Amino acid sequence: xxxxxxxxxxxxxxxxxxxxxxxxxxxxxxxxxxxxxxxxxxxxxxxxxxxxxxxxxxxxxxxxxxxxxxxxxxxxxxxxxxxxxxxxxxxxxxxxxxxxxxxxxxxxxxxxxxxxxxxxxxxxxxxxxxxxxxxxxxxxxxxxxxxxxxxxxxxxxxxxxxxxxxxxxxxxxxxxxxxxxxxxxxxxxxxxxxxxxxxxxxxxxxxxxx
Numbered sequence: 001x002x003x004x005x006x007x008x009x010x011x012x013x014x015x016x017x018x019x020x021x022x023x024x025x026x027x028x029x030x031x032x033x034x035x036x037x038x039x040x041x042x043x044x045x046x047x048x049x050x051x052x053x054x055x056x057x058x059x060x061x062x063x064x065x066x067x068x069x070x071x072x073x074x075x076x077x078x079x080x081x082x083x084x085x086x087x088x089x090x091x092x093x094x095x096x097x098x099x100x101x102x103x104x105x106x107x108x109x110x111x112x113x114x115x116x117x118x119x120x121x122x123x124x125x126x127x128x129x130x131x132x133x134x135x136x137x138x139x140x141x142x143x144x145x146x147x148x149x150x151x152x153x154x155x156x157x158x159x160x161x162x163x164x165x166x167x168x169x170x171x172x173x174x175x176x177x178x179x180x181x182x183x184x185x186x187x188x189x190x191x192x193x194x195x196x197x198x199x200x201x202x203x204x205x206x207x208x209x210x
Contacts, residue, residue: 051076051083052198054120055112057105057127058095059185063177065089075205076198094124094183113190119199122168122187124180128156137164137188143200152207156186164188172209 052072068087073080091109096102112118113136123131131137140149140163149155149163156165165188169180179185187206189199 048084054087057123059179061177119193125184128186171206173206
């Protein structure tokens with residue numbers, strides 16, 4: 001729509017008001033696009049590469065996720081300025097207070113597995129068995145020597161002899177945070193992890209009684 005002669009002669013305030021009246025929608029859309037682009041670039045530039053991602057389902061601990069992450073990073077000698085470690089303890093499957101919360105936890109679990117972002121996961125034994133039957137966990141014999149495996153508490157073994165998990169309730173670090181005090185938890189390494197060595201180091205950390 002073209003400006004009339006009177007509109008051309010109006011004050012800058014009048015001209016700005018006219019412009020906003022007729023073009024505010026595309027201006028807003030462009031502004032949103034610019035902000036989103038800047039946010040995306042900023043996140044891509046500043047986000048630190050993940051060294052490890054852990055999800056503990058139905059663990060019931062009062063320990064803060066950030067504290068757990070920091071403690072492991074100190075143990076493993078990970079530079080927090082260059083890499084990140086994520087340990088999540090808030091998702092629930094069996095003990096979810098509502099169906100919506102359970103579905104949210106499932107969605108996060110499935111997404112993390114599907115994208116390959118999840119490295120280590122613990123669950124109550126019944127849930128672990130379902131995912132183990134679906135080949136969600138790697139054989140720990142490919143990660144640890146037989147002598148190392150013997151240092152862990154009881155092992156979760158499939159019918160064909162694969163060692164897919166560790167009963168983690170008796171692991172020293174898990175006991176420190178009262179993890180799975182009210183149930184039997186099993187922890188394993190995801191089949192598609194991109195951080196096998198660090199995932200193995202996390203299981204060693206949980207089993208460290210120093």
